Amino acid sequence: MKEVHNFTIIQRIEHGERYFALVLAHGGTLQSPAPGQFVEALVEDCPGVMLRRPISVHDADPQAGTLTLMVQIVGRGTRKLATLREGDRLNLVYPLGHGFTTEGCKKPLLVGGGAGIAPLLLLAKTLQANEVQPTVLLGGRTAELIPARDAFASLCTLHTATDDGSLGHRGLVVEHPVFNDSYDMIYACGPTPMMKAVARSAAQRGVECEVSLENVMACGVGACLCCVTDTDHGHRCVCKDGPVFNIKNMRRWYEQ
Numbered sequence: 001m002k003e004v005h006n007f008t009i010i011q012r013i014e015h016g017e018r019y020f021a022l023v024l025a026h027g028g029t030l031q032s033p034a035p036g037q038f039v040e041a042l043v044e045d046c047p048g049v050m051l052r053r054p055i056s057v058h059d060a061d062p063q064a065g066t067l068t069l070m071v072q073i074v075g076r077g078t079r080k081l082a083t084l085r086e087g088d089r090l091n092l093v094y095p096l097g098h099g100f101t102t103e104g105c106k107k108p109l110l111v112g113g114g115a116g117i118a119p120l121l122l123l124a125k126t127l128q129a130n131e132v133q134p135t136v137l138l139g140g141r142t143a144e145l146i147p148a149r150d151a152f153a154s155l156c157t158l159h160t161a162t163d164d165g166s167l168g169h170r171g172l173v174v175e176h177p178v179f180n181d182s183y184d185m186i187y188a189c190g191p192t193p194m195m196k197a198v199a200r201s202a203a204q205r206g207v208e209c210e211v212s213l214e215n216v217m218a219c220g221v222g223a224c225l226c227c228v229t230d231t232d233h234g235h236r237c238v239c240k241d242g243p244v245f246n247i248k249n250m251r252r253w254y255e256q
């Protein structure tokens with residue numbers, strides 16, 4: 001059930017110049033989010049920013065009552081969120097959307113890039129709680145643009161790919177040697193060209209694959225239709241029917 005709460009920022013974590021994370025609590029019981037679900041964050045006192053901004057749940061600890069968001073600074077709204085400090089308030093609608101399917105897989109690969117790295121931490125933790133050991137492959141233009149590496153590395157085997165070779169394999173994530181190992185599930189979140197390349201390869205190899213789309217959103221609850229994506233079954237709202245989609249219904253999307 002969707003809830004609206006004023007959360008308090010209890011910790012702020014810096015991830016270089018482009019990313020930061022906020023650990024939040026609202027003082028009450030926290031619904032346990034599925035990995036891949038997101039919040040709509042209210043950006044207060046920011047001229048020109050009327051709509052809430054969708055941000056994935058990066059981590060959650062329902063027992064401690066905390067939720068963590070990791071944000072990439074790209075425009076006015078996220079720049080304003082970047083000014084928040086410990087003790088400040090952030091109003092969230094939560095939890096939204098359908099998350100990743102975590103039951104049934106035994107050998108998953110998690111592929112992330114950019115802000116799409118955010119939801120993969122809770123996904124990796126959830127898989128581990130199910131006694132499944134994931135392989136994680138993160139990409140970025142440079143090492144600096146691959147945030148939260150320590151958190152992933154402390155949990156599981158982490159591989160990286162950078163355009164400039166400053167970390168890990170030089171090149172794209174789909175060119176990394178571990179990408180072509182055998183898996184029974186590939187989860188991807190990141191820039192659209194990256195996710196489409198992952199989806200095409202998974203389809204060719206006959207590997208189950210889920211992608212988490214980051215279309216620009218407005219209402220976040222399926223009312224305004226501004227976030228629709230093309231699927232094999234017609235247009236679907238990314239906010240309500242996704243953001244996670246199984247690629248078996250997405251040939252029209254990944255072949256475009």
Ligand SMILES: Cc1cc2nc3c(=O)[nH]c(=O)nc-3n(C[C@H](O)[C@H](O)[C@H](O)COP(=O)(O)OP(=O)(O)OC[C@H]3O[C@@H](n4cnc5c(N)ncnc54)[C@H](O)[C@@H]3O)c2cc1C
Pocket residue numbers: 038049053054055056057070071072073074075076077078079115116118119213214215216217243
């Ligand atoms: C389901 C979902 C989950 C998301 N999770 C995260 C997350 O965990 N962390 C995070 O940092 N970001 C996440 N995003 C992206 C985030 O919502 C946008 O970066 C943010 O709304 C931009 O707001 P802004 O006001 O700073 O930028 P704006 O001023 O609105 O735009 C600045 C630039 O960013 C582009 N942009 C805006 N929104 C998006 C978008 N959704 N995708 C790609 N480009 C965009 C605009 O076209 C423009 O070029 C997610 C998006 C979705 C839909």
Ligand code: FES
Pocket residue numbers: 216217218219220221222223224225226227228237238239240
């Ligand atoms: S954002 Fe309004 S329908 Fe998805």
